[in-house]
Amino acid sequence: MKACLLEATAIEKSFGENAVLRGIDLALSAGETLSLMGPSGCGKTTVLRMIVGLIKPDRGKITLFGREMTHPEDDESTIDLKRRIGIVFQGGALFDSLNVGENVAFPLRYCLGLTDEGEIERRVFEVLEQVELPGTESLMPAELSGGMKKRIAIARALVHEPDILLLDEPTTGLDPQTARHIDRLVSEIGKRRNLGILAVTHDLVTAIGISDTILLMDRGKISWRGTPEEWKTSEDPNVRKFATGLRPVRAGRTVCP
Amino acid sequence: MEIFRWLGKIAIGFFETLGFFSLFLLKSARGIFRGKWSRTDLSKQLERVGVSSIFVVSITSAFTGMVMAVQTIDQFVRFGATNYIGGVIGLSMVRGMSPVLTGLVVTGRVGAAMAAEISSMRITEQLDALQAFGLDDVAFVGSPRLVAGLVMLPLLTIYSFVIGIGGGYLFVVTRGIHSVTFLKSLEALLEPSDIFGGLLKAAFFGIIISTTACAEGFRAGNGAIGVGEATTRAVVWSNMLILAFNYILSTILFGGIR
Numbered sequence: 195m196k197a198c199l200l201e202a203t204a205i206e207k208s209f210g211e212n213a214v215l216r217g218i219d220l221a222l223s224a225g226e227t228l229s230l231m232g233p234s235g236c237g238k239t240t241v242l243r244m245i246v247g248l249i250k251p252d253r254g255k256i257t258l259f260g261r262e263m264t265h266p267e268d269d270e271s272t273i274d275l276k277r278r279i280g281i282v283f284q285g286g287a288l289f290d291s292l293n294v295g296e297n298v299a300f301p302l303r304y305c306l307g308l309t310d311e312g313e314i315e316r317r318v319f320e321v322l323e324q325v326e327l328p329g330t331e332s333l334m335p336a337e338l339s340g341g342m343k344k345r346i347a348i349a350r351a352l353v354h355e356p357d358i359l360l361l362d363e364p365t366t367g368l369d370p371q372t373a374r375h376i377d378r379l380v381s382e383i384g385k386r387r388n389l390g391i392l393a394v395t396h397d398l399v400t401a402i403g404i405s406d407t408i409l410l411m412d413r414g415k416i417s418w419r420g421t422p423e424e425w426k427t428s429e430d431p432n433v434r435k436f437a438t439g440l441r442p443v444r445a446g447r448t449v450c451p
Numbered sequence: 452m453e454i455f456r457w458l459g460k461i462a463i464g465f466f467e468t469l470g471f472f473s474l475f476l477l478k479s480a481r482g483i484f485r486g487k488w489s490r491t492d493l494s495k496q497l498e499r500v501g502v503s504s505i506f507v508v509s510i511t512s513a514f515t516g517m518v519m520a521v522q523t524i525d526q527f528v529r530f531g532a533t534n535y536i537g538g539v540i541g542l543s544m545v546r547g548m549s550p551v552l553t554g555l556v557v558t559g560r561v562g563a564a565m566a567a568e569i570s571s572m573r574i575t576e577q578l579d580a581l582q583a584f585g586l587d588d589v590a591f592v593g594s595p596r597l598v599a600g601l602v603m604l605p606l607l608t609i610y611s612f613v614i615g616i617g618g619g620y621l622f623v624v625t626r627g628i629h630s631v632t633f634l635k636s637l638e639a640l641l642e643p644s645d646i647f648g649g650l651l652k653a654a655f656f657g658i659i660i661s662t663t664a665c666a667e668g669f670r671a672g673n674g675a676i677g678v679g680e681a682t683t684r685a686v687v688w689s690n691m692l693i694l695a696f697n698y699i700l701s702t703i704l705f706g707g708i709r
Contacts, residue, residue, distance in 0.1 A: 285575055289572075304489075
């Protein structure tokens with residue numbers, strides 16, 4: 195049986211009068227990839243931010259690596275657990291003042307406390323090769339394209355060898371070719387490292403391409419869950435409604451040539 | 452009734468902001484000793500606050516010293532008190548003008564840039580990324596900037612003393628007053644406690660500049676507009692607090708309450 199890395203049970207969250215999450219349950223195991231889909235504003239990113247402790251739930255329970263982290267103590271063991279998670283933010287969140295090499299080395303220096311520059315350089319080089327961007331160490335984030343930023347952000351999230359990878363809209367704003375490139379990278383690295391991956395996405399092609407399980411959120415709840423194959427044949431009205439969004443506005447035009 | 456509600460709202464906002472700055476300062480100060488922050492970032496901030504402000508501090512201080520001499524020299528000559536002119540210019544610069552001007556200039560030059568940088572980090576999730584890495588974002592970003600303000604403002608103020616008094620001296624000697632008269636008067640009137648008081652003020656202003664800039668950056672929101680708003684608020688608050696603390700510290704240090 196695979197180890198359960200992350201479990202969220204009956205998570206609820208409101209911002210003022212607006213109840214964003216109304217009882218979310220999900221579990222993620224090592225080597226498993228979940229995609230959390232749903233319309234804009236349905237609370238997908240809120241779930242992700244709760245897992246890394248940026249937002250506290252009003253009710254419910256979050257367990258990371260077997261330890262309850264709903265309202266964690268601000269101590270070293272909590273920080274150590276947080277460091278077993280790598281996160282890729284929607285815009286990449288690369289540090290503007292640091293070059294690519296320094297950005298990717300950041301978790302090694304400040305999470306793992308590495309001081310051996312040779313070791314840091316080697317690990318940065320390795321992970322940049324994995325995301326197929328070797329030799330970009332000296333570039334500044336402002337010099338990168340959207341797709342490169344995403345890949346550097348993935349490299350930074352993976353360099354300290356986390357057990358969980360959280361992805362917030364990994365392919366949003368990218369052309370289809372770059373988006374599929376990212377999907378392939380995530381899929382390959384996830385399998386190679388036996389990572390638990392939770393991807394928040396609007397992109398159905400990404401969700402079907404990389405996931406073991408797809409979760410569809412609607413009005414603060416998970417309204418449907420199943421495999422990509424089950425998604426394709428599902429008659430669930432929410433699934434159909436979401437999938438309808440892929441149809442072109444003018445009748446008779448097809449998305450794929 | 453409406454005016455009281457409006458005034459009450461302003462008063463609550465004012466004290467809320469002061470409370471927020473105080474808490475932020477405490478967290479940044481604690482972070483200096485307990486938090487993780489980058490030594491490289493500290494050297495960048497020291498350079499940013501100190502070295503990059505030298506030119507603008509030079510210009511401001513030199514002209515201020517000269518203007519003080521221009522405005523006072525005739526009165527000193529008329530009352531036959533030219534023996535005091537160096538000391539009076541020196542005291543004015545050291546006790547008040549240099550720390551305040553340096554504070555205001557650094558607020559505009561560096562505080563605004565710091566607030567814009569940090570608010571941009573807020574809206575692009577860079578501060579969230581720090582937290583996600585298990586770091587204390589206030590310590591990581593705020594502590595090096597606090598140290599830079601605390602260290603560099605007094606150093607810049609010493610520099611401003613020299614340039615400001617030098618500016619006054621240059622004008623005075625070109626008007627026929629002997630340089631020895633100027634320097635003797637400076638020596639007679641200026642005491643170490645004046646210099647200490649001026650530097651203490653500068654250290655306070657350094658804390659104010661970095662705290663207001665970082666704190667406003669941290670609470671920025673609302674996209675690009677939020678960056679502009681945070682920068683404006685940081686500059687306005689920093690200037691107001693510098694002027695208010697200048698009065699409070701002047702009263703305590705030089706106002707006879709000792």
